[in-house]
Amino acid sequence: MAAPESGDGNNGAARMVTLISSDNTRFEVEAAAASLSQTLQLTILDGGGGGGDGIPLPNVDSATLSKVLEYCIKHAPAAANGGAPNATAVDRAELERFDNEFVNIDQSVLYSLIMAAHNLEIEGLQSLVAKKVADMIKGKSPMEIRRTLGFPDPTPEEQAEMNAHMLEYGWAYE
């Protein structure tokens, strides 16, 4: 795949790779962005994913992958700067705003993202989505957590068990 701007070919900063989702959609993305995934990084360093080959991702559907790549593209420049020590406050605020916006999504999408971030080993995304779930849990009772996260109603036995365990950490409810 030709790199549009730098005439640098496969070794340039703007080298592109192709990722193929489970439903066979092809995504072309800068290698730097895709390399936020620890899983993909090695393949890309080996020169994989270029040209017509593409890297198949049988565990990630296209909707999720496009979301993942949205995150990667946004975070790639900062990551390239080695965690952006010289990033300005404005840049950081912008990333934060993006992150907050980014996880403002349906739960099912969120869980797909969690799985994808886990499978692709994208550290920043993993902690971002984990934090989102944590925020959904925070300050709620077990019953409210169940409702929020779409658990089925507990059976009487489960309810009794919940009550018993709540006593064990009584202080958490004080």
Next chain:
Amino acid sequence: MAAEAIGIAALPEDVLAGVLGVLSPRSLAVGRCVCKAWRGIVDAGSLLPHLLPRSVYGIFINYIDHHRGHLFSRPCSKFTRIDGLLSFMLDDPGDDYCTVLDHCNGLLLCETDTGLCVCNPAMQRWTQLPRHTVAWPRSAYIAFDPTLSSHYEVFLIRDLEEPKPADPVFLNAEEQALYATFGLEWLFSPPETEGASIQYASCRLMEEWPPLSWTLVVFSSRTGQWEHRFSLSNHTYQVIKTPAEGDYLGRSMNEVLFGEARKDHLRIWTLIESSGQPEWLLKYQCHLQPHTYHVSTKTWKVEEGYQGMSSDGEVTDTLQTEKGSFHWDSDNDETYQVKARQGDNSLMFDILGFHRYKEVIFLAEGFDVMAYHLSSSKFHYVGYARPKSYYLAHTNGIYEAFVYTPCLIGELAEGDTDGGSSSVSTDDDDK
């Protein structure tokens, strides 16, 4: 991953563990109750590694005319064993004077030859409090709530004149826990109508009650200093009369309880607040008649270091290395023998304390300690709590007990301990 929506329940365990791993201890404790799978993850991953008090490990007991308190606890492997001798703190754990004055959420307040110490036996940390100027007879209490702060406070409260030679105690051992829960306002909030609702609260009556002025001498680990705290800016406070005299005020689960054992008659009240007015509600009463009691093969033991002090000071005798521990409160009833009780009917029970997390009260009949399950009326024989080192005398007995819930929070929070300029710092301690 297929395109259809997935729920959080569909996440693999390791992924979910990563998600739960970012929760605060408080949320983890709540999350643990959500469902079995979550509980498994929290427990298996040691995400909540018993950092915070959640179980009763044993009971610290002070004995009449005995130089030190002892931990009475279930035998357990040396890997999970807590140094109840406090040998990490005492030069000579066998002989040194050391009385447990109070316990709160895993921290012990001790009086030793060198003065007041706060220690966390589970973490083997301790700190010596600076000296204070208090010259009057006082009782000392500790307040610590690790879910709110890593700091603790130690209160000195004046013992008022008392006609009886028995040790006057104004605030009962666990009353300070009320501070932690409800704040000083709760104990000392202005009465609804002046005079009328001021009634005597404490278990042991004192002559000059209520005192006209009220000063608390408080050591805060935040500042590392003693300070005088005038808690009663308006010199009024609310006093809650106990439902009976004597005996035991404590907490169990989320309740404030008061227990009274008169011979074999047990009564337990719970404190409720209706329309702002605290009231005691009789929650439980029965005649304790342990015709049968459940006995496990492993009873609790008093931890002592005497015979086992080897030359290098290592404690060797009391190490129990059996696998598993005696969970008298577990569901494994089959491990128990049920024994019929022999003999006399003149039973005299004393309350040692309430189980913090179960509907269980610890009772002593002499040195025999039992756990009584309020809901099932079952007795479990816990063990014999007489230390071997306790010389025989007719005055022998258990003086005071503190149900110990270990807290594995690392550092004892300390202020500028070398600050030196304690606001109240000269001598009075001649113990």
